[in-house]
Amino acid sequence: xxxxGVSIQxxxxxxxxxxxxxxxxxxxxxxxxxxxxxxxxxxxASQIRQDLxxxxxxGQQGYGYSVTGLRExxxxxxxxxxxxxxxxxxxxxxxxxxATHLNFEQLGFKLTAIFEKDEKLIGTMLRGIKxxxxxxIENYVKDNDVSTAILAMPKEAVEKxxxxxxxxxxxxxxxxxxxxIAKKYDDVIVENVHLSDSLMTLCYRINQAPGIDT
Amino acid sequence: xxxxGVSIQxxxxxxxxxxxxxxxxxxxxxxxxxxxxxxxxxxxASQIRQDLxxxxxxGQQGYGYSVTGLRExxxxxxxxxxxxxxxxxxxxxxxxxxATHLNFEQLGFKLTAIFEKDEKLIGTMLRGIKxxxxxxIENYVKDNDVSTAILAMPKEAVEKxxxxxxxxxxxxxxxxxxxxIAKKYDDVIVENVHLSDSLMTLCYRINQAPGIDT
DNA sequence: TAGATTGTTAATCGATTAACAATC
DNA sequence: TAGATTGTTAATCGATTAACAATC
Numbered sequence: 001x002x003x004x005g006v007s008i009q010x011x012x013x014x015x016x017x018x019x020x021x022x023x024x025x026x027x028x029x030x031x032x033x034x035x036x037x038x039x040x041x042x043x044x045a046s047q048i049r050q051d052l053x054x055x056x057x058x059g060q061q062g063y064g065y066s067v068t069g070l071r072e073x074x075x076x077x078x079x080x081x082x083x084x085x086x087x088x089x090x091x092x093x094x095x096x097x098x099a100t101h102l103n104f105e106q107l108g109f110k111l112t113a114i115f116e117k118d119e120k121l122i123g124t125m126l127r128g129i130k131x132x133x134x135x136x137i138e139n140y141v142k143d144n145d146v147s148t149a150i151l152a153m154p155k156e157a158v159e160k161x162x163x164x165x166x167x168x169x170x171x172x173x174x175x176x177x178x179x180x181i182a183k184k185y186d187d188v189i190v191e192n193v194h195l196s197d198s199l200m201t202l203c204y205r206i207n208q209a210p211g212i213d214t
Numbered sequence: 215x216x217x218x219g220v221s222i223q224x225x226x227x228x229x230x231x232x233x234x235x236x237x238x239x240x241x242x243x244x245x246x247x248x249x250x251x252x253x254x255x256x257x258x259a260s261q262i263r264q265d266l267x268x269x270x271x272x273g274q275q276g277y278g279y280s281v282t283g284l285r286e287x288x289x290x291x292x293x294x295x296x297x298x299x300x301x302x303x304x305x306x307x308x309x310x311x312x313a314t315h316l317n318f319e320q321l322g323f324k325l326t327a328i329f330e331k332d333e334k335l336i337g338t339m340l341r342g343i344k345x346x347x348x349x350x351i352e353n354y355v356k357d358n359d360v361s362t363a364i365l366a367m368p369k370e371a372v373e374k375x376x377x378x379x380x381x382x383x384x385x386x387x388x389x390x391x392x393x394x395i396a397k398k399y400d401d402v403i404v405e406n407v408h409l410s411d412s413l414m415t416l417c418y419r420i421n422q423a424p425g426i427d428t
Numbered sequence: 429t430a431g432a433t434t435g436t437t438a439a440t441c442g443a444t445t446a447a448c449a450a451t452c
Numbered sequence: 453t454a455g456a457t458t459g460t461t462a463a464t465c466g467a468t469t470a471a472c473a474a475t476c
Contacts, residue, residue: 097311
């Protein structure tokens with residue numbers, strides 16, 4: 001169903017549609033028009049209809065969209081019920097926050113193993129998963145289906161580890177480090193989360209804004 | 215120096231330039247051309263020159279850019295030495311990760327206070343800061359300069375708290391929740407970080423990719 | 429039927445890329 | 453001077469917005 005070549009801008013809006021539709025659904029709203037959804041989301045009706053029609057005609061003329069129906073369709077497009085297995089590498093502050101904070105099961109994933117370098121953390125439990133030693137990654141990946149690795153460690157550590165992960169066949173990464181994985185391997189899927197970049201852009205905008213100091 | 219109306223796309227690329235230039239600098243590289251930087255960053259020379267010339271002419275014809283000089287200029291543009299004071303609200307897993315993981319001082323900010331609802335966490339120390347009771351926010355903000363609030367708590371909690379924060383005069387937010395602050399107040403600066411949205415787009419791309427399963 | 433709202437085509441707008449004169 | 457590379461203008465490309473016929 002999802003067509004090829006949908007732009008990344010459209011794809012990045014899909015989770016947001018999904019969230020707003022989920023909320024409408026939980027409030028018992030049954031149908032919504034692109035115009036009303038646009039007001040709710042500070043978007044435009046045109047954009048919503050264009051975005052959705054990249055994947056199919058989910059509405060009904062003269063009526064609008066079924067809230068539940070559309071939410072489900074977007075869930076299918078995103079593939080949220082696919083259950084890719086993922087491993088977390090790095091059980092420091094950030095890794096622990098990721099592991100405990102997210103509902104992986106609702107996001108198309110299942111966290112199945114956690115690895116860490118620091119001896120002090122090995123053996124501790126996180127989300128019901130025992131933190132394993134760094135060196136066990138290769139064996140684990142050989143014996144288990146692993147789709148994706150979450151990289152919650154510094155750039156330098158990723159630099160050292162990435163060949164091993166790639167060698168094990170892992171081709172998708174949720175990357176919190178500043179190591180540029182896509183540059184090194186062009187056949188991988190990488191979603192980067194650069195928190196410090198995000199904060200820097202906030203800094204820029206505060207400085208640009210008139211009358212906001214401190 | 216930074217001109218008005220620079221597009222958000224350009225601004226979001228600035229931290230990345232800053233990072234790559236910092237790395238070149240630490241490797242002792244003194245000059246770089248837009249062409250070489252483009253190769254390094256998987257960008258284009260045109261885009262780099264266009265981006266930089268939104269803010270000024272930092273290069274020298276026939277030579278290129280001074281690595282240190284350009285890094286410093288971009289640092290100035292981003293305002294990384296401005297030291298805005300920020301408070302963190304929410305000392306759960308995510309809040310703790312944010313507090314301990316980032317070098318605020320290098321990013322234009324200083325974390326000065328942490329607030330939390332959960333009694334068990336109040337009084338604990340994070341990054342040398344004692345976690346305070348939720349209700350003390352207003353008094354703290356009245357007595358101290360606070361530019362920005364980091365919101366590391368669920369949507370519902372932000373929904374309840376946002377009027378108080380806005381009422382205290384806080385006009386910029388680093389928002390990890392799904393509450394839509396910009397919708398409610400149109401004179402605020404909001405940088406959203408939606409980790410679950412990010413993971414969903416990864417899910418989509420894995421499902422689209424040929425031959426990647428599990 | 430009349431009103432509403434979609435799906436889709438066309439128009440506009442803005443961002444990226446290419447080209448090249450200026451100049452170090 | 454000749455070569456290199458910028459700053460900047462022009463061309464292209466793609467995304468967003470507007471318009472409207474189709475249709476529920």
